[in-house]
Amino acid sequence: MEADLKRIYRLAQRREKDNRNFLRWLKYRHSWTKRQVMALQQELSERVWAEIDCRDCGNCCAGMQLQLTGHDCAQVAKALGMTTDEFNKQYTEKHGDGYWYLREQPCSFQKNLMCTIYEDRPSRCSGFPYLDMPILDDMAGTLDKVLYCPIVFNVVEEMKAHPDLRRQKRRKRYRRRSDE
Numbered sequence: 001m002e003a004d005l006k007r008i009y010r011l012a013q014r015r016e017k018d019n020r021n022f023l024r025w026l027k028y029r030h031s032w033t034k035r036q037v038m039a040l041q042q043e044l045s046e047r048v049w050a051e052i053d054c055r056d057c058g059n060c061c062a063g064m065q066l067q068l069t070g071h072d073c074a075q076v077a078k079a080l081g082m083t084t085d086e087f088n089k090q091y092t093e094k095h096g097d098g099y100w101y102l103r104e105q106p107c108s109f110q111k112n113l114m115c116t117i118y119e120d121r122p123s124r125c126s127g128f129p130y131l132d133m134p135i136l137d138d139m140a141g142t143l144d145k146v147l148y149c150p151i152v153f154n155v156v157e158e159m160k161a162h163p164d165l166r167r168q169k170r171r172k173r174y175r176r177r178s179d180e
């Protein structure tokens, strides 16, 4: 399993086209149902989560502009001993989509790769990298996360290497060639 962040970034850049083609193929051309793909994704996610330690990474906290709901703002404000207004004035800006966004990037609450408000972190953080949702539903997001999240990178790599999927891909290639 690959855990070196620099290497992951390099490999993901190099394999971007291959990953895009694989995800498209999996979404539009393979014979597995969405449920089968999701079952494999969940199985691989559990295996990868068990081996990757987020405390050695912190890339998502450093890289994303954190989106907060009103509930998130109130929760984090309370954890910091502030009113929601004080918190919003100091840390966030409201955008036209109705959400608040943390002004600072990397996240103001990340210290030494750790979250200083872990128990009260916003929902966007606790759900990251959202592998409870099908990665094929947001291919652009998946390809982006492959660049910096070792969990998503390894899940996609393991999917590509899965024997049943490889076998199917080879068969399709063969069929295409014999049709020509």
Ligand code: SF4
Binding pocket: 052, 053, 054, 055, 057, 058, 059, 060, 061, 128, 129, 148, 149, 150, 151, 152
């Ligand atoms: S969820 Fe992914 S990007 Fe975020 S800290 Fe964990 S491994 Fe790193």
Ligand code: SF4
Binding pocket: 060, 061, 062, 066, 107, 108, 109, 110, 111, 114, 115, 116, 117, 118, 121, 122, 125, 126
């Ligand atoms: S609130 Fe915590 S988990 Fe969320 S981005 Fe900031 S440091 Fe990371």
